[in-house]
Amino acid sequence: MSQQRVIVVGGGLAGLAASARVAEGGMSVDLFSLVPVKRSHSVCAQGGINACNEVARQQGYSEYEHFDETIYGGDFLADQHPVLEMANWAPRIIDLLDRMGVPFNRTSEGYRDLRLFGGSLFKRTHFAGATTGQQLIYALDEQVRRYESEGKVTKYEFWEFLAPVIENGRCVGIVAQDMRTMQIRAFRADAVVMATGGCGLVFGKSTNSIICNGAAAARCFRHGAWYANPEMIQVHPTAIPGADKLRLMSESARGEGGRVWVPRAKGDTRDPKNIPEAERWYFLEEKYPKYGNIVPRDIATREIFDVCVNMGLGVNGEKQVYLDLTHKPRDYLDRKLGGILEIYEKFVGDDPRDTPMRIFPAVHYSMGGLWTTHTKGSYTPAQPRAKHVSGATAPLDSRPGQGLAPGATNNMMTNIRGLYAFGEVNFAYHGANRLGANALLSCIFDGLFCGVSVLNYVKDEEPAKAPAADMPAGAFDASVDREQQAMKRLLATVSGAKPDTLTNPYAIGKELGDEMTAACTVVRTKARLEQCRVKLAELKDRYAKARLPDNAGWGNQSLGYARMVGDMLALADAISLGALERRESRGAHYRSDYTERDDANFMKTSLAKHANAGVTLEFVPIDDTLIAPTARTYGKTDAKAPAAS
Amino acid sequence: MEKTAAANRTVRLRIKRCDGPGKPSRWEEFRVPIEPGSNVISCLQAVAANPVTVEGTQTTPVVWDSGCLEEVCGACTMVINGKVRQSCSCLIDDYVTGNDDVITLEPMSRFPVVRDLWVDRARMFHNLKRIKAWVPLDGTYNLGPGPREDAATAERRYVLSTCMTCGCCLEACPQFDLEPDPATWDTSFVGAQVFGQAQLFNDHATSRQHAGERLDVLMGPGGINDCGNAQNCVQVCPKHIPLTQAIGAIGRAATIHAFVRFFRG
Numbered sequence: 001m002s003q004q005r006v007i008v009v010g011g012g013l014a015g016l017a018a019s020a021r022v023a024e025g026g027m028s029v030d031l032f033s034l035v036p037v038k039r040s041h042s043v044c045a046q047g048g049i050n051a052c053n054e055v056a057r058q059q060g061y062s063e064y065e066h067f068d069e070t071i072y073g074g075d076f077l078a079d080q081h082p083v084l085e086m087a088n089w090a091p092r093i094i095d096l097l098d099r100m101g102v103p104f105n106r107t108s109e110g111y112r113d114l115r116l117f118g119g120s121l122f123k124r125t126h127f128a129g130a131t132t133g134q135q136l137i138y139a140l141d142e143q144v145r146r147y148e149s150e151g152k153v154t155k156y157e158f159w160e161f162l163a164p165v166i167e168n169g170r171c172v173g174i175v176a177q178d179m180r181t182m183q184i185r186a187f188r189a190d191a192v193v194m195a196t197g198g199c200g201l202v203f204g205k206s207t208n209s210i211i212c213n214g215a216a217a218a219r220c221f222r223h224g225a226w227y228a229n230p231e232m233i234q235v236h237p238t239a240i241p242g243a244d245k246l247r248l249m250s251e252s253a254r255g256e257g258g259r260v261w262v263p264r265a266k267g268d269t270r271d272p273k274n275i276p277e278a279e280r281w282y283f284l285e286e287k288y289p290k291y292g293n294i295v296p297r298d299i300a301t302r303e304i305f306d307v308c309v310n311m312g313l314g315v316n317g318e319k320q321v322y323l324d325l326t327h328k329p330r331d332y333l334d335r336k337l338g339g340i341l342e343i344y345e346k347f348v349g350d351d352p353r354d355t356p357m358r359i360f361p362a363v364h365y366s367m368g369g370l371w372t373t374h375t376k377g378s379y380t381p382a383q384p385r386a387k388h389v390s391g392a393t394a395p396l397d398s399r400p401g402q403g404l405a406p407g408a409t410n411n412m413m414t415n416i417r418g419l420y421a422f423g424e425v426n427f428a429y430h431g432a433n434r435l436g437a438n439a440l441l442s443c444i445f446d447g448l449f450c451g452v453s454v455l456n457y458v459k460d461e462e463p464a465k466a467p468a469a470d471m472p473a474g475a476f477d478a479s480v481d482r483e484q485q486a487m488k489r490l491l492a493t494v495s496g497a498k499p500d501t502l503t504n505p506y507a508i509g510k511e512l513g514d515e516m517t518a519a520c521t522v523v524r525t526k527a528r529l530e531q532c533r534v535k536l537a538e539l540k541d542r543y544a545k546a547r548l549p550d551n552a553g554w555g556n557q558s559l560g561y562a563r564m565v566g567d568m569l570a571l572a573d574a575i576s577l578g579a580l581e582r583r584e585s586r587g588a589h590y591r592s593d594y595t596e597r598d599d600a601n602f603m604k605t606s607l608a609k610h611a612n613a614g615v616t617l618e619f620v621p622i623d624d625t626l627i628a629p630t631a632r633t634y635g636k637t638d639a640k641a642p643a644a645s
Numbered sequence: 646m647e648k649t650a651a652a653n654r655t656v657r658l659r660i661k662r663c664d665g666p667g668k669p670s671r672w673e674e675f676r677v678p679i680e681p682g683s684n685v686i687s688c689l690q691a692v693a694a695n696p697v698t699v700e701g702t703q704t705t706p707v708v709w710d711s712g713c714l715e716e717v718c719g720a721c722t723m724v725i726n727g728k729v730r731q732s733c734s735c736l737i738d739d740y741v742t743g744n745d746d747v748i749t750l751e752p753m754s755r756f757p758v759v760r761d762l763w764v765d766r767a768r769m770f771h772n773l774k775r776i777k778a779w780v781p782l783d784g785t786y787n788l789g790p791g792p793r794e795d796a797a798t799a800e801r802r803y804v805l806s807t808c809m810t811c812g813c814c815l816e817a818c819p820q821f822d823l824e825p826d827p828a829t830w831d832t833s834f835v836g837a838q839v840f841g842q843a844q845l846f847n848d849h850a851t852s853r854q855h856a857g858e859r860l861d862v863l864m865g866p867g868g869i870n871d872c873g874n875a876q877n878c879v880q881v882c883p884k885h886i887p888l889t890q891a892i893g894a895i896g897r898a899a900t901i902h903a904f905v906r907f908f909r910g
Contacts, residue, residue: 021785035710035712039810041713043809095790099782099791103802106799107796110796139780142773145778146781241682243680243683248715339807346716347682347715349739510694552705555759556708557693557708558705
């Protein structure tokens with residue numbers, strides 16, 4: 001029989017973890033990435049990775065509470081079983097990363113240090129300085145390099161994924177393009193894992209890397225993969241405004257004691273250091289006495305937005321609030337937060353150890369993504385349990401297999417056989433809002449746990465009987481031909497004339513980002529979303545007539561950019577439609593015309609499907625058989641007025 | 646911070662361009678308006694949207710490599726006014742203050758140019774394979790925690806582990822030459838990046854078992870003996886990695902390793 005192969009698209013944490021697991025299982029891996037994998041967007045993750053640990057456990061924490069926090073934090077939108085399994089595996093994943101040599105911060109005794117993070121009252125976040133994502137991806141990159149040197153992994157870096165190849169409902173490979181030579185070719189595979197991350201670029205400026213455009217997910221979507229909860233876009237409360245991007249200021253700044261405030265008096269332009277305590281409004285601490293500055297992101301974001309936009313209390317009347325660490329000792333800050341404080345210093349010019357930082361929310365993460373399925377594990381209680389009381393004894397232990405069936409071939413498989421989605425590109429774990437430091441966990445969990453599912457699928461199911469390598473060339477040739485025609489059509493638009501904004505793909509991309517940010521982020525309304533969809537239709541028309549500025553047959557970045565704008569328009573269509581149709585407020589999705597959560601109608605996954613006529617949306621029930629939904633208040637009080645004291 | 650720059654000003658980007666390997670280089674100049682927070686990346690984005698030179702000639706968008714835009718991925722490294730650095734952290738207002746000031750952008754010279762400012766740094770990743778820059782894991786199964794590590798060791802390793810493979814240290818090194826042919830990579834000089842990474846893994850309790858093999862490589866062609874001790878590397882490292890200390894540590898370990906190897910036969 002021919003040698004079986006697995007393709008992994010994307011070399012961030014999810015893609016690298018999947019590659020390592022599949023290679024370890026004895027299967028050859030072809031790993032595709034827009035960039036050398038070590039430069040993937042996972043490097044930008046700062047704060048840490050959550051897991052139950054011995055210290056927290058002895059204080060009453062458990063894997064079960066981590067699970068409960070994640071469901072509650074996600075405002076009861078996630079199917080619950082995958083989340084349970086992920087939380088149960090978290091401590092084992094930390095141990096593995098530890099063995100890989102991640103330089104986690106250490107206590108004086110040499111144990112892994114822990115910090116507080118949003119949505120939890122326990123220290124359960126492991127970290128390596130304030131560049132945890134960078135350190136984690138480097139560790140996985142090193143392991144995959146080892147497999148590469150042994151010939152088990154082949155990397156295709158600077159290759160762009162163009163489309164899945166689907167034959168009789170089964171994914172049997174991909175079409176990709178070498179971004180240097182511009183060669184387009186098909187690659188056969190018995191399974192394809194999409195691990196291509198988020199779609200921040202749809203919103204123009206975000207905290208995401210320039211490569212996080214969502215195009216790969218959109219290309220699967222356009223070829224029949226379903227896209228779930230597209231409207232669930234996380235806006236991170238604390239980012240640094242910039243001309244080219246909005247740089248993240250990690251939640252760990254608040255986890256390590258950072259306090260968010262504005263002057264109580266409107267128009268107070270004094271140097272923040274000269275404003276006495278009594279004249280500062282620590283609005284998160286006042287409104288949420290229990291969680292204070294570490295309320296989940298959607299809540300902090302809306303409060304900051306409210307203070308700046310509705311109350312006009314932003315610093316210097318602008319859309320910014322203070323994030324203050326100046327009460328902490330310098331050496332403490334350097335040890336725990338050095339990396340992010342340097343970023344602020346470098347890009348703003350102030351030293352955050354001396355001067356409070358000025359920050360504002362920015363688009364950060366997509367909870368939604370390619371729809372995936374799974375096989376439930378052994379835990380199926382007769383009744384859903386009430387919300388867990390923090391610190392109470394866990395109702396079940398953390399044995400594997402209770403949330404998901406290990407090795408079941410459909411774990412994190414899309415609706416297309418053999419096409420999987422791991423990490424941020426799927427929708428499975430974070431519901432309507434992701435808790436800080438759960439993203440790194442879900443990426444690595446998918447790669448390691450569901451990597452086995454991929455192996456089993458290839459060994460036991462359709463690919464075992466009909467390997468992709470033995471299939472007739474027809475489907476592959478047709479896919480290559482289609483992509484080549486699309487490229488030729490775009491290149492033929494080059495005329496050498498001066499670009500005009502109507503047909504300039506860069507202008508269309510920028511207008512798309514501005515529109516999506518204005519209509520589809522912190523506060524959404526029916527009227528504004530409908531206006532947004534009219535604008536999207538206009539942009540689609542203009543895109544059909546887009547003219548490229550470059551027809552080079554080598555290293556043509558304009559081609560890649562222009563092609564991607566078309567894919568971002570497809571995702572924007574799904575995001576805005578989901579936001580319009582979900583007539584409730586839940587997690588990151590806040591509708592000022594429907595301010596309450598509506599479990600009866602909308603505790604459901606929104607499922608977008610792409611057809612020739614456009615995007616359609618339906619709502620399908622979620623599995624909430626483990627925890628019964630409760631109101632998500634985080635102990636909010638009535639502290640409304642700033643009332644200068 | 647005090648900004649002395651004029652409002653509503655422009656800068657001129659003078660860019661060394663090249664259409665591909667083996668093609669001649671040329672210079673083109675673009676005038677770009679500046680807003681607060683503008684950096685070299687936002688200027689290049691403006692050029693891409695409107696690729697017209699100062700002479701009014703329509704040209705192609707400049708090609709460059711970038712990723713995170715916050716100096717943790719290493720992608721956007723280039724030579725700016727003669728000095729190698731990341732272009733994302735090059736803020737215009739901090740860099741030049743006059744109206745219509747010129748900023749010169751060139752690709753790194755020690756790596757083959759793909760197009761314009763985009764270079765191919767595959768050799769850096771290849772060199773990590775030469776020294777087995779990884780912990781030799783038994784596998785991804787659950788085998789409990791890794792070795793306990795004191796805080797000082799973890800902090801020492803963390804600094805080395807922030808190396809983002811950007812290539813600044815190699816661009817600044819007088820001993821590190823352009824080697825487009827991968828066939829030469831196993832014998833050509835590895836440069837400071839690799840000494841830092843070798844030290845990172847030789848300092849780890851599990852990975853130390855490969856220390857001898859790493860030192861064998863670094864005592865061979867392209868290894869420690871090729872270092873001219875110019876110390877340019879440590880001055881240009883954007884992450885302030887103590888590269889000369891790492892080179893010193895590897896040099897000392899190599900001497901001891903050679904001695905032991907000689908007597909053991």
